[in-house]
Amino acid sequence: MTAERGPVIKLTDAFTDGTTIFVNVRSDKYKRAMKGDAIALAGVIAHEAWHVTHGFAEAPAYLEQLRVLRVLGATKSDIRAVERAAAQSRR
Numbered sequence: 001m002t003a004e005r006g007p008v009i010k011l012t013d014a015f016t017d018g019t020t021i022f023v024n025v026r027s028d029k030y031k032r033a034m035k036g037d038a039i040a041l042a043g044v045i046a047h048e049a050w051h052v053t054h055g056f057a058e059a060p061a062y063l064e065q066l067r068v069l070r071v072l073g074a075t076k077s078d079i080r081a082v083e084r085a086a087a088q089s090r091r
């Protein structure tokens with residue numbers, strides 16, 4: 001029997017329509033927050049909040065996310081993941 005594999009879908013952690021921030025309650029960051037570690041989710045919300053206030057440019061939204069992660073003492077792994085996402089968004 002061959003295992004069937006569907007497309008790999010990367011669910012976003014959160015997004016905004018420009019007014020409201022929607023958080024994906026199935027995301028790992030949300031699940032971590034529910035267990036008491038809300039730093040990564042706070043970074044995501046800071047990113048989306050930047051979009052709500054300033055518009056849809058990605059580079060400054062990622063800078064805000066990284067700023068919040070560093071202020072809150074995020075792990076190097078979480079910071080690196082956001083730095084990678086920021087680099088991807090510039091391509």
Ligand SMILES: [Zn+2]
Pocket residue numbers: 047051057058061
């Ligand atoms: Zn963004």
